[in-house]
Amino acid sequence: MEPEPKHQHRSRRIAQLLLSSTGLLALLYCGWAGLQMHASQKAAAIIDGPASQDAQQQIVPGNGPADNPAAVIGRIEIPQIALSVPLMASISKDGLLRGAGHVPGTALPGGLGTIGIAGHRDTFFRPLRRIRPGMQIKVIGAAGAYRYRVDSTEIVDPEEVKVLDIASRPMLTLITCYPFNYIGAAPRRFIVHAHLLSVAPDGG
Amino acid sequence: MRLRLLICGTIISLGSAATLSAAPPPPVDPSAVPLVSNFSVSAPTQVPNEKLKPGSYSITVVDHLSDRIVLRIDDAMGKIHDTFLGVPIASLDSGGATGPISWNSGSDHEAALRGFAFPGGGAVEFVYPKDEAVAIAQKSGRTVPAIDPASEGMVVKDNTLSKEDMAMVTLWTLTPKAVGPNDAAQPAIQAARYQAPQSAQPLPQQVAQNEPPPAPPAPMHQTATATRKPALAKLPHTASDLPLILIGGLLSLLAATLLRLGRRENDGA
Numbered sequence: 001m002e003p004e005p006k007h008q009h010r011s012r013r014i015a016q017l018l019l020s021s022t023g024l025l026a027l028l029y030c031g032w033a034g035l036q037m038h039a040s041q042k043a044a045a046i047i048d049g050p051a052s053q054d055a056q057q058q059i060v061p062g063n064g065p066a067d068n069p070a071a072v073i074g075r076i077e078i079p080q081i082a083l084s085v086p087l088m089a090s091i092s093k094d095g096l097l098r099g100a101g102h103v104p105g106t107a108l109p110g111g112l113g114t115i116g117i118a119g120h121r122d123t124f125f126r127p128l129r130r131i132r133p134g135m136q137i138k139v140i141g142a143a144g145a146y147r148y149r150v151d152s153t154e155i156v157d158p159e160e161v162k163v164l165d166i167a168s169r170p171m172l173t174l175i176t177c178y179p180f181n182y183i184g185a186a187p188r189r190f191i192v193h194a195h196l197l198s199v200a201p202d203g204g
Numbered sequence: 205m206r207l208r209l210l211i212c213g214t215i216i217s218l219g220s221a222a223t224l225s226a227a228p229p230p231p232v233d234p235s236a237v238p239l240v241s242n243f244s245v246s247a248p249t250q251v252p253n254e255k256l257k258p259g260s261y262s263i264t265v266v267d268h269l270s271d272r273i274v275l276r277i278d279d280a281m282g283k284i285h286d287t288f289l290g291v292p293i294a295s296l297d298s299g300g301a302t303g304p305i306s307w308n309s310g311s312d313h314e315a316a317l318r319g320f321a322f323p324g325g326g327a328v329e330f331v332y333p334k335d336e337a338v339a340i341a342q343k344s345g346r347t348v349p350a351i352d353p354a355s356e357g358m359v360v361k362d363n364t365l366s367k368e369d370m371a372m373v374t375l376w377t378l379t380p381k382a383v384g385p386n387d388a389a390q391p392a393i394q395a396a397r398y399q400a401p402q403s404a405q406p407l408p409q410q411v412a413q414n415e416p417p418p419a420p421p422a423p424m425h426q427t428a429t430a431t432r433k434p435a436l437a438k439l440p441h442t443a444s445d446l447p448l449i450l451i452g453g454l455l456s457l458l459a460a461t462l463l464r465l466g467r468r469e470n471d472g473a
Contacts, residue, residue: 025453026449026454101440112395166356166374199334199393
């Protein structure tokens with residue numbers, strides 16, 4: 001076999017270096033994202049109701065929760081599909097990296113209105129594929145823990161913002177992208193509708 | 205034949221009369237509620253957003269909206285204490301008396317006002333903020349009208365909503381109800397959108413008899429049922445870049461490893 005020309009050898013080496021660095025950077029980014037998720041999970045785990053006054057402060061309208069996407073304001077739990085996700089104050093890119101985001105302008109956990117919560121289908125909200133009507137969703141916020149019961153699911157276009165409208169009773173709307181196995185920006189949205197069982201928080 | 209027709213006609217007439225007499229009394233027309241009434245409380249008394257100290261107060265009907273009334277409580281010195289919403293109702297268990305009406309189903313919560321019966325028969329039920337309404341519903345076991353401005357992104361300043369928000373805020377009713385076995389001791393509080401009485405048609409824009417004719421209707425008089433601005437123009441994009449970045453990173457490392465192996469083979473040769 002003829003020896004490789006020097007310039008080809010050099011370019012192969014550069015390509016190898018570039019590919020290695022890109023791969024390592026990508027893995028480092030994923031590791032960093034994993035750490036962020038872990039940190040928000042940890043912060044969400046200590047939110048357990050009215051004692052968490054800081055979280056309450058962060059979500060009060062006018063206090064600018066959207067300015068701090070890293071603010072953890074609660075936790076969502078659906079034990080039947082092993083989902084436990086931190087609830088962030090906004091649906092910004094940064095907020096959705098760390099957990100599910102509270103849609104600004106919608107109700108607060110346990111509030112009178114419709115609370116909108118969005119999450120990535122390929123990270124935190126992936127288990128939503130298995131959600132079924134009748135399952136219970138627990139939303140723990142600064143004011144306490146509230147239980148919702150799943151009524152239905154539907155698949156809609158991104159323009160269908162009416163899923164967040166105020167209904168005849170307090171509702172919870174979970175939003176994630178659809179199809180679940182799509183790689184990249186999925187064209188549709190998967191919606192879970194649930195209603196609030198009691199306006200009074202658990203044990204409240 | 206004539207006799208049969210006569211009997212049928214009589215039965216139908218009697219039936220209609222019975223139906224009419226059995227019909228519930230029509231809800232109070234809020235525009236008939238007088239504008240100001242005085243009252244006093246002898247113990248600390250909860251009203252929406254505030255607890256009144258013992259003393260003399262006046263309650264004023266500030267505005268009539270399509271399904272709600274804006275009320276204001278002033279003290280004897282004329283200082284504004286509280287501005288809040290009420291809903292008109294036909295009767296408020298006041299026993300014909302006028303003045304403040306308490307939530308009177310127990311001694312420990314008599315100090316919360318349910319509403320006010322104005323002289324002349326008009327009665328208004330107070331609408332409490334959610335947390336206060338939940339507490340009252342739990343104690344009294346009765347349905348309480350409520351609002352939750354924070355859940356609609358509204359800012360409450362000095363315990364009061366802006367005029368626009370008062371017209372826009374959604375009215376709810378909170379009702380204690382046992383929905384599960386765990387609710388025996390502490391029933392769930394179920395919420396439902398407030399339904400205005402059937403005859404609560406768009407009211408005449410009568411604010412005060414002694415004021416000059418009002419200007420063209422302000423938007424706040426029409427907005428209780430107005431379309432709310434949606435929270436978003438589009439549902440959020442919820443696909444993370446992480447899977448793509450991870451796949452890209454792993455493929456890059458794989459390609460780098462293959463290149464290195466290829467180079468080694470060349471070097472070996």
